Amino acid sequence: xxxxxxxxxxxxxSSDCPEIPIIERNGRGRVVLWPGNGARxxxxxxxxxxxxxxxxxxxxxxxxxxxxxxxxxxxxxxxGDGTSELVEGTMVHIDAGDSYRIETDARIEILGGPxxxxxxxxxxxxxxxxxx
Numbered sequence: 001x002x003x004x005x006x007x008x009x010x011x012x013x014s015s016d017c018p019e020i021p022i023i024e025r026n027g028r029g030r031v032v033l034w035p036g037n038g039a040r041x042x043x044x045x046x047x048x049x050x051x052x053x054x055x056x057x058x059x060x061x062x063x064x065x066x067x068x069x070x071x072x073x074x075x076x077x078x079x080g081d082g083t084s085e086l087v088e089g090t091m092v093h094i095d096a097g098d099s100y101r102i103e104t105d106a107r108i109e110i111l112g113g114p115x116x117x118x119x120x121x122x123x124x125x126x127x128x129x130x131x132x
Contacts (some may be wrong), residue, residue, distance in 0.1 A: 007038075018030065018036075020121065020122070021056075022045070022058065022121075023056070026050045026051060026054070027047065027048055027053040028048045032045060034117055041115065042116065043114055043115065043118070045112065047102060047108075048108075048109045049108050051105065051106055052104075053104050054101055054103040054104070058099070058100055058102075060120075061097070061118060063096050063115060064093070064114045064115065065112050066091070066092050066110045068089060068110055069088070069110065069111055070109045071106060071108035072085070072088070072105075072106055073110075074102075074104070075092055075094075075100055075101070076100060076103060077098065078099035078101060
């Protein structure tokens with residue numbers, strides 16, 4: 001007997017990942033790993049920003065980690081005046097409760113999100129409702 005905890009799934013980001021409204025301008029946010037596809041302890045969002053792109057202001061009740069897959073940009077600490085540059089291969093950790101925004105002047109692709117999943121992140125998204 002195999003438990004569902006031992007099941008391996010391949011997630012196709014081009015078709016299996018619903019949009020998430022976290023982009024303020026010039027980009028796209030998609031849910032990759034979340035409670036809707038069985039994740040209980042971790043979440044991943046794929047954030048793709050193009051020239052002049054940014055997320056909306058974000059904050060989570062738990063810690064958050066992102067990995068920069070490609071491109072360059074910055075993460076802005078909205079609770080202070082700090083900005084950290086992001087380049088390909090960078091990982092960034094955000095403490096629980098901190099407010100931030102991800103921005104780029106060119107393009108950037110980032111994978112990550114809060115751990116455990118943040119129910120507020122998915123609130124109000126019809127395709128995702130009932131998954132949490």
